Amino acid sequence: MTFSSLPFLLLFLPSVVIAYFAVGITGRLLSRQKVDGQAIASNPLLPLQNFVLLIASLFFYAWGEPIYVVLLIGASVVAWAGGCLMKWLKQRNKGKMELLVMIVTIVLLILSLCVFKYLGFFIGNINQVPFIQLPVVNFSLPIGISFYTFQILSYIIDLHLGRIGLQRNPLRLMLYVSLFPQLIAGPIVRYQTIESELGSRHSSIKDIKEGTYRFIIGLSKKVLIADNVALLSDAIYNIYRNSLSADPTVYDCVGTSALWLASMAYTMQIYYDFSGYSDMAIGLGRIFGFHFPENFNHPYVSHSVSEFWRRWHISLSSWFRDYVYFPLGGSRCSKIRRTMNIMVVWMLTGLWHGASWNFVLWGVFFGIILMIEKAFFDYNGKKNFNSILGWAYCFIIVNTSWVLFHIENFSFLHKVFHRMFCWSSTDWTRLMAENSDIVQTVGLLPIAFILSLPTLNKLWTSKNRYVVLLRDLAAVVAFLLCFVYIISSSFHPFIYFRF
Numbered sequence: 160m161t162f163s164s165l166p167f168l169l170l171f172l173p174s175v176v177i178a179y180f181a182v183g184i185t186g187r188l189l190s191r192q193k194v195d196g197q198a199i200a201s202n203p204l205l206p207l208q209n210f211v212l213l214i215a216s217l218f219f220y221a222w223g224e225p226i227y228v229v230l231l232i233g234a235s236v237v238a239w240a241g242g243c244l245m246k247w248l249k250q251r252n253k254g255k256m257e258l259l260v261m262i263v264t265i266v267l268l269i270l271s272l273c274v275f276k277y278l279g280f281f282i283g284n285i286n287q288v289p290f291i292q293l294p295v296v297n298f299s300l301p302i303g304i305s306f307y308t309f310q311i312l313s314y315i316i317d318l319h320l321g322r323i324g325l326q327r328n329p330l331r332l333m334l335y336v337s338l339f340p341q342l343i344a345g346p347i348v349r350y351q352t353i354e355s356e357l358g359s360r361h362s363s364i365k366d367i368k369e370g371t372y373r374f375i376i377g378l379s380k381k382v383l384i385a386d387n388v389a390l391l392s393d394a395i396y397n398i399y400r401n402s403l404s405a406d407p408t409v410y411d412c413v414g415t416s417a418l419w420l421a422s423m424a425y426t427m428q429i430y431y432d433f434s435g436y437s438d439m440a441i442g443l444g445r446i447f448g449f450h451f452p453e454n455f456n457h458p459y460v461s462h463s464v465s466e467f468w469r470r471w472h473i474s475l476s477s478w479f480r481d482y483v484y485f486p487l488g489g490s491r492c493s494k495i496r497r498t499m500n501i502m503v504v505w506m507l508t509g510l511w512h513g514a515s516w517n518f519v520l521w522g523v524f525f526g527i528i529l530m531i532e533k534a535f536f537d538y539n540g541k542k543n544f545n546s547i548l549g550w551a552y553c554f555i556i557v558n559t560s561w562v563l564f565h566i567e568n569f570s571f572l573h574k575v576f577h578r579m580f581c582w583s584s585t586d587w588t589r590l591m592a593e594n595s596d597i598v599q600t601v602g603l604l605p606i607a608f609i610l611s612l613p614t615l616n617k618l619w620t621s622k623n624r625y626v627v628l629l630r631d632l633a634a635v636v637a638f639l640l641c642f643v644y645i646i647s648s649s650f651h652p653f654i655y656f657r658f
Contacts, residue, residue, distance in 0.1 A: 160222040161343075161653060162374075162439045163381050163645060172443075175215045179447060182208050183362070205359070209334050212447065216339035220302070227301035230271065235333040237267055238311045239326070242318050246325040261319045265312060272308045275301055280514035303343040305511055307336050309478055314350040316482060323351045331357050340443035344436045344653055346454035346474035353449050360448035370445030375634045375641075377438025382641040384607050385431035386648065387600050388424045392565075394594040395421035399578075400571060412593065414585030418578055420601070425565050426558045427607040430459065433472070436653050457613045462549030463536065464528045464556055475511070479504050490533070497533075502526045512564070517572065521563045528556060 160167050186204025202208075221228040241264030248257035279297045286292055314335070317323045326332040335357060341348055399413040437454035444451045458470035468476045487500040502523070509522020562579070566572040591598050 160219060162436065162443075163378060163641070165645060166222075168642070168645075171215075171219065175211070176446070178211050178215075179208055180362075182211060202361070209331060209357070212338065213330060213334045216334065216337040216342060219339040220337060220342060224302050227304075230275070230301055230304070231307065231337055232333065234268060234271060234308065234311055235336045236329065237264060238314055238336070239329045239332045241267075241315060242325055242332075243327065245315075245318060257319070261315060264315050268308055268311055268315075272304055274298070275304060277510070277514045306345050306347055307342060309347050309475075310349070311336055313347075313478065313482065317349070317351055323354055326350070326354075326357075338444075338449070340447075340449075341440040341451060344433070344440075345472075346437050346440065346452055347478050348451050348474070349478075352452055356449050362446060362448040366445050366448065370442045370447075372630075372634055373442030373445060374439050375442075375638050377435040377440075377442060378641050379637040380431040380435030380438060381653070382644050382648075383637070384603065384610070385428050385435060386644075387603050388431070388607055389428045390596040391600040391604070392421045392424035392428060394596045395424075395590070396566075396575075398590065398593050399575070403571070403574065412586035412589040413578075414583040415578055415581070417585040417587075417590060418575055420604075422558055422562045422579070424600075424604060426459075426561050427604060427611070429561060429564075430455075430611060431607065432653055457611065459554065459557075459608070459611045460550070460613065461553045461557075462546055463532055463553055464525065465532050467553055467557055468525075468529075475508070479508055483507060498530055501530055501533075505529070513567075515567050517563055517567045517569070521560060524560055524563060 160171060162168075182204050183202055186202045186207070190203050217228055217232070220231055224231075241260060244260050245257050245264075248254075248260060275298045279295065282293050282296060286295070314323070314326075314332075318325060326335070335348075335350055335353065338348075395413060395417050399411075399418065402411040402413060434455040441451045441453070452474055454472060454474050456470040456473065458467050461467035461470055484500055484504045487503065488496055489500065490497050492500070505522040505526030506519060507522070508525070509518040509520070512518045512521070559579075562575060563572065566575060
């Protein structure tokens with residue numbers, strides 16, 4: 160079940176919202192009391208509302224992963240038990256034992272992630288060594304395992320460091336881990352972000368309205384933009400892939416300009432797909448009284464790759480910064496050590512995205528670029544890129560990196576890169592005749608790029624009543640268009656579901 164599917168929009172979400180707020184309204188009516196002559200309504204039924212969200216979240220996950228919901232529950236239980244034991248040992252001044260329990264808990268969680276996500280990859284590579292043949296093990300990847308594992312790890316580490324308090328209620332901790340708005344594809348919400356809201360929160364009319372509006376923005380990004388520009392990139396790559404198995408003199412019409420167009424289409428697709436999901440997650444969380452962190456901040460206006468990663472998938476980059484890069488020593492060490500720290504972080508970042516060598520190379524690619532920037536362009540903040548040249552450099556680097564990210568087959572990847580950087584003409588007439596999606600969607604690219612810029616922010620955040628009315632009307636129209644498109648179009652899953 161995805162946020163852009165009819166079962167979610169017509170059945171699941173309305174049912175959860177009705178049940179959740181019915182319980183909340185009942186609780187406030189039952190507990191209404193007067194303080195200084197004014198009616199104050201608390202909510203003693205918040206634990207029941209939490210239970211509604213927990214059951215809904217487990218059902219949401221089980222819809223697509225009926226078996227692996229046991230793994231999700233098991234990971235939550237391990238985190239709860241490990242946290243309780245750590246707290247008990249710390250109160251008795253048994254620091255070494257508490258540290259050992261934390262390490263064991265972390266190892267169990269990472270081991271679970273490695274077994275289900277990376278075991279087949281590792282065995283496959285080991286079997287390439289002569290005279291070694293291990294039995295092949297292939298598990299289907301549990302959806303969202305990278306996201307919820309990192310959330311649990313942040314809870315365990317922050318508990319050890321004293322940044323948060325122990326969550327003694329196992330159901331409340333399980334709700335944090337499994338909360339359906341951000342369960343599948345983030346953002347990675349740290350426990351300290353919603354620690355207080357798990358036990359005390361209130362959804363106002365303003366929260367519900369702004370959450371709904373944010374959800375519609377995300378749905379529109381996904382359905383109206385991401386799914387359509389995907390048709391453009393898929394069409395060009397598929398035509399080029401087919402041409403490689405045919406007679407190039409007869410069939411091949413994909414040249415350098417066409418492949419750059421495909422790469423730019425995917426650049427827009429992955430942004431609107433993933434930021435759209437994050438918007439929907441943040442909006443849904445707001446409806447239920449949770450305030451999730453922002454995950455994107457107009458990354459395509461960046462003037463350096465360092466800036467790009469402060470704007471793209473913020474929850475992941477900040478997670479690796481705080482829990483890997485800083486503990487390794489960060490940049491406050493020798494140049495050699497700093498270089499090693501950067502490469503370790505980015506190799507892990509690449510592997511986090513998938514068990515494939517193209518993701519590892521993608522991470523190494525960014526690690527090298529960031530080392531170059533730190534060495535030559537950002538030394539103590541005195542050397543910066545020229546704004547226009549910096550933006551062009553960053554956009555080309557990022558656009559190229561998405562090709563490496565997107566294409567897992569190395570043979571095809573090599574041919575794509577070779578043709579992108581070694582000029583070859585494109586037969587646009589034949590190319591467009593091969594697939595009508597190219598003609599129908601190419602005009603969406605400049606619109607997608609313009610909308611990725613922060614130019615409309617001031618307009619849409621204006622308090623002018625006419626702007627507010629126009630914004631509300633646009634949201635209704637956008638939702639109706641999304642609904643029509645979902646009914647009439649083929650299914651496109653979220654890119655980050657596989658991570």
